[in-house]
Amino acid sequence: MAGKRRGRPLVQAGPPEGCKPASLSPRLGAEFFQQPCVALAKALLGQVLVRRLPDGTELRGRIVETEAYLGGDDAASHSSGGRQTARNTAMFMAPGTLYVYQIYGIYFCMNISSQGEGAAVLLRSLEPLQGLDAMRQLRLAQRKGPAQPPKDWQLCNGPSKLCQALAVDKSFDQQDLASQLAMWLERGPELPAEEALVCTTRIGISGEWAQKPLRFYIRGNKCVSVANKRAELATSGLGDEHGS
Template structure:
């Protein structure tokens, strides 16, 4: 089991302490309640133990065992959050599909070589952002591919609608975060504000544990859009998603049928 950067009331959880309520912003109790739970895990963060990025990719979906929520506090103190339902693992130096393949370090991918739990945000097609979390291993990181909206859905629609003619009015809730760039729009994640932030200490973006997810409900599939990296790497089953969740970007029906046989 990997360690993830969970915090209680904006503070890193300490060993043995109990909590009954978790708020996005402890000094503003009128903000929406994010979750209720009986206890917290002790010392949970990416830095405490060594764990490979593939395991982290799965754990972000519930191997903690709680499901993980990404929480974003905006400039006006409003809060948006989404439950992570799809990830992809990139193991760094030896992974031809990774930005850090061959241990290549650049200004763009610097966050991949920072301490585990660092946000890595990059731009694709000159206008869209993708959100990753660095993990144990040289240049390793997990791409967050989809989230199920939880808090601040109306605000997410506004943010997702900035480039749409309908201003987001026609978007269904499950369409707000069903892709890596869509979730960045919905959660207001961009390179200028989030890249290289430490998710264990950052005051405006962090992770929290949510609902339990059974291991049997996590689908193992191939990563998306990396065919140019070669067949060996394109076929690695390093994309993970929650079976049956409507916010998942792309389903793998063959992989789902395989899990039904088990």
């Protein structure tokens, strides 16, 4: 099904004057996002998401959990049936476009568009690597009343939590992650092997698409939002059977 692609929007303003720009050498470019949705959801695992705050502070987190939303007949996708609305425009834009939407009128979730009409990958969890104190303050600022500071592994273990920890809001919607100056992807120093990936069902999905294995995470990582022990057991012996 051929859909109309929209051009990439202008990127947000760069870092404040006097701040050194981050090195772009390890940055993943537009070609990285030119993958089918499921392939991109897996390829994102182990990559490092970087958020540069207005004061120049850089926050880094390793992507450890994703969910694929295929568009088209995928009833759980915001682009289900190919319907294009003002809310989900980013899902129909070029691969690598950020799709940020709000839930419950309070929280945000961040997705990255892929190949495929209306397809995108939800970022579910990060393993915090740099700027943990700033992440913690950003998380606490979103809470009402006194609250215990989240532990390191709790900072980004959920799609809304990671948006809070990285100060991501609707202003990032329709931004190009390949050229965005306030947020980008860097190649992870150590990418997980295929046998380290767990493929399981998505969370909070109902209907016929509830059992589709479209959620992916790194086995044994404490920062994953919800581990599926049954899925882990089903694949844990694959390597042993082949003598590895």
